[in-house]
Amino acid sequence: VQPFGLKFSLITEGKMADNDILLGGTGNEQVLLNAGMANRHGLITGATGTGKTVTLQVLAESFSRLGVPVFTADVKGDLSGLAGAGKPHPKIDERLQFIGIEEHAFEASPTVLWDVYGDKGHPVRTTVSEMGPTLLSNLLELNETQEGVMQVAFSVADDEGLLLLDLKDLRSMLNWVADNAAELGRSYGRVSRASVNAILRRLLVLEEAGGEVFFGEPAIRIEHLMQTVCSGRGVISILDATTLYHSPRIYATFLLWLLSELMEELPELGDADLPRLVFFFDEAHLLFSSAPKALLRKITQVVRLIRSKGVGVFFISQYPNDVPDEVIGQLGNRIQHALRAFTPRDRKALKAAAETFRENPAFDTEEVIGQLGVGEALISTLDRKGVPSVVQRTLMSPPRSQFGPISAERRDELVGRSPLKGAYEQKIDRESAYEMLQKREAELAEKRELAAEEEARIKAEQKRRQQEAKTKRAPRKRNSSRQSVGETLAKSIARTIGSSLGRQILRGILGSISGRR
Secondary structure, eight states, rough: OOOGGGGOOOOOOOOOOEEEEEEEEOBBBBEEEEEEGGGGEEEOOOTTSSSHHHHHHHHHHHHTTTTOOOEEEEESSGGGGGBBBBBOOHHHHHHHEEETTTOOOOOOOOOHHHHHHSSEEEEEEOOOHHHHHHHHHHHHHHHHHHHHHHHHHHHHHHTTOOOOOOOHHHHHHHHHHTTTTTHHHHOOOOOOHHHHHHHHHHHHHHHHHTTGBSSSSSSOOGGGGGGOOTTOOOOOOEEEEEEEEGGGHHHHHHHHHHHHHHHHOOOOOOSSOOOOOOEEOOOHHHHHHOHHHHHHHHHHHHHGGGGGGTTEEEEEEEEEEEEEEGHHTTTTTTEEEOOOSHHHHHHHHHHHHHSSSOOTTOHHHHHHHHTOOOEEEEEOOOHHHHHHHHOEEEEOOOOSSSSOOOOOHHHHHHHHTTTTTTTOOOOOOOOOOHHHHHHHHHHHHHHHHHHHHHHHHHHHHHHHHHHHHHOOOOOOOTTTTTTHHHHHHHHHHHHHHHHHHGEEEEEOTSEEEEEEO
16 A cells, blocks of 8 residues: 555655755655754654654654754653664665655664663763752642742752752751751741651652652763764764653653753854754653643743754654643644544544644645554644745655664663763762751851850859849849840851852752852
C-alpha cells in the first residue's frame, strides 16, 4: 500500500536554503522547516505509537547537521539510537522515493549521554542554591506559607553568601533559621518552627525518592550542553530519563531548571540564521499538569524571553491542550500526529488540535487528524517572515540514525571516550552552608555562654549593691538607655545575619542564580 494511498508522483523540488530542514513530503512537494525560525519554538503532539519519537529524532539529527547543539530527554530509551547509524530497508526506500529524497546517508550523530543517576551516562547535578527557592518549592509541593519560609531561608543564605550545595546544607539552613527566628523576624518576617518541620519532612520524602543524588557538585555547566565537534556538527546531549521519569516532578523540575539556567546565563542574540541550541521537552504535560498559576506565569515568561537568547524549545506531548493557551500561543511550528477520538476528552483534544492550524481548503483538518497513519503528520511551520504556512498532510522523512536504542556495549563505549569523561563522575563536598553554620553556631553558643556568665555576674553585683544600699540609702535608678547583655547579644546576632550584603546572590525569573554583586 502506497503512503496516503497515492501513486508516486514527481516532487516539486523545494528551494532548500542552507538552514532548511526537510520534514517530509505531501506527494507533490516537500515540507520544510526553516531552522532560523526554531527559536519561535514548536509543538509535537499525537497519540502513543504514532511517530512522535521518530519525528523528534529526525529534527535532532537535522539540527546537528546544521551545526546546532541539541538537548533532549530520552523517556523511553529509544533516542539513544541517534548515536548509531541506521540501516537500509525496503520501506525506507519507498518513503524516500515518495518524498523525493535522493541522498540519504545512514550515519550516527555526535552525542553525549547523561543520566541523573550516573548509570547510563555522565552524572547530572545542580546545587540547591542554583535551583533556587521557586523551583525547589514546586519540587517539594510546598504550600504558600511553606514557600514563604523557603524564600526566607534562601534570602538569608544569599545575603550571607552561604552556598547551599546539597540537601544537607538546606536542612542546616532551615534549622538555623528556625532556631534564630526571633532575631531574623526583624528583617525577614516571621518563621514558624511548624512550617520548617513540614519542609524537612518533604525533604525526607524527596531523599527517599532518590532526589538527593541530583543535588551537589560538580554541577552541570551549560556550555557542556552547547558543543560542536571538529566537523562543525552540533552535539546532541541525551538525558536518559527512563528511571527519572518514575519521579515525574523531579523530571519536570530539572528540565525547567535547565531552561531557566539557559535564560539567565546566555547573552542576547536576537534573530539569527540558526539558533544557539534546540531544547526538546518530552512529556511536557508533566510540567504543566501540577504547576501552580504563579509558576505557570513565570514559565510563560521564560518561554517568551528565551527566544531572544537564541534557544528554540519544542514541547512534545499527546494532546495539544496539555500545554496552556498562554504557552501554546508562542509555539509557531506545529507537527500533529494522529489522534483517535475514543473518548469525550479525545474528541475535545482533536478539535482543539485542528483549531490551532492555518486551514487548508483542500481538506478538513479535524477529520484528517483522525485518519493519519503511523509516520504521517499535519505540519505547519513559520516562513522566513514568521508567517504560519497552510497546514499540510505530510509523510515524515525517515531518520539517518538507528531506530531504537543502542546496545549497552555501545553506550559504555560512548561514555568511555567522551571528552567529558571524569568531569562529573567524582562528587565533591566542599565547605558550604552546613560547615559554616556549624562554626557559626559554635561561635554563637560560646557568646551565649559568655553572655550568661556576664548576666549572672551583673545580677550578683546588683544584688550585692542592693544589700549595701539597704544600710545606706535608696539605690539610684538604672540608666534606661543602657543595653542588657541579652539585648546586646540579640543585636550582635542580627548584625551577623545581615552584614554580608556585598556578597549577595541575585536571582532571575524562576529563582535560579543570575549573578553576584
